[in-house]
Amino acid sequence: MAVDHPMLTGVPPLVFLGLEDGQASFAADLSAWGPESGEAGEQGFFDATRQRHPALPDASGFEDLRQAMMRLSRREAELAATARAILHWHQSHGFCAACGARSVVAQSGWQRDCPACGAHHFPRTDPVVIMLVTHGNRVLLGRNAVWPEGMYSLLAGFVEPGETLEAAVRREVFEEAGVRVGAVGYLASQPWPFPASLMLGALAVALDDQITLDPVELRDALWVTRGEMVQIFAGAHPRISPPRKGAIAAFLMRNWLADSLD
Numbered sequence: 001m002a003v004d005h006p007m008l009t010g011v012p013p014l015v016f017l018g019l020e021d022g023q024a025s026f027a028a029d030l031s032a033w034g035p036e037s038g039e040a041g042e043q044g045f046f047d048a049t050r051q052r053h054p055a056l057p058d059a060s061g062f063e064d065l066r067q068a069m070m071r072l073s074r075r076e077a078e079l080a081a082t083a084r085a086i087l088h089w090h091q092s093h094g095f096c097a098a099c100g101a102r103s104v105v106a107q108s109g110w111q112r113d114c115p116a117c118g119a120h121h122f123p124r125t126d127p128v129v130i131m132l133v134t135h136g137n138r139v140l141l142g143r144n145a146v147w148p149e150g151m152y153s154l155l156a157g158f159v160e161p162g163e164t165l166e167a168a169v170r171r172e173v174f175e176e177a178g179v180r181v182g183a184v185g186y187l188a189s190q191p192w193p194f195p196a197s198l199m200l201g202a203l204a205v206a207l208d209d210q211i212t213l214d215p216v217e218l219r220d221a222l223w224v225t226r227g228e229m230v231q232i233f234a235g236a237h238p239r240i241s242p243p244r245k246g247a248i249a250a251f252l253m254r255n256w257l258a259d260s261l262d
């Protein structure tokens with residue numbers, strides 16, 4: 001929509017996303033608007049609802065980006081990920097971390113300045129490792145306690161201060177599943193603005209296959225063969241649902257299955 005659309009009246013300062021073919025794109029924080037009661041989004045792991053704004057055409061609506069992203073082009077997905085991450089940063093970083101005063105938006109949304117002490121603050125991104133842990137012809141999948149029934153995925157965790165990507169992979173796999181990892185290699189990455197992560201996909205070769213679960217982190221973990229992975233992607237596995245399309249876990253699992261990781 002154009003920047004003078006009535007829906008954008010009174011919203012926080014727009015964030016400049018970039019120029020393409022001479023046209024500038026901006027992100028707007030519309031979270032002050034809420035749908036009529038009864039249309040509110042679902043609480044919990046995933047919100048599958050859609051809300052309509054009265055100032056928008058009938059075909060337009062608000063959806064969880066995780067639901068909508070499969071219908072976006074690469075450029076739209078890139079812009080949506082950027083917008084969601086940086087708008088969340090503004091929502092959660094309204095005060096100066098140095099002195100506590102309220103900070104103000106600067107640099108077209110890419111910086112916040114503190115009028116009290118002069119500090120500049122910049123958008124943050126949290127690195128997360130997500131691991132394709134292999135042992136021979138099998139890959140390690142885990143199930144978080146809060147996930148929907150049947151959902152399994154690759155193990156993942158935040159990189160901690162002082163860690164390399166490799167160290168984070170080895171620590172997370174050992175903490176969550178008790179499995180020792182040897183060689184670690186980088187595969188691919190994905191911005192994951194829920195709210196501010198960069199997913200770093202890694203190949204991790206397990207030194208043994210003995211699983212010792214951390215019940216706080218994981219409800220279950222198991223080794224899956226390529227034959228079982230075919231069943232999972234086909235929706236024919238008795239315990240494990242197909243991975244969610246669009247997420248890096250599905251990309252890594254599919255390429256492992258196709259033997260096309262490199």
Ligand SMILES: [Zn+2]
Nearest residue numbers: 096099114117
């Ligand atoms: Zn300050």
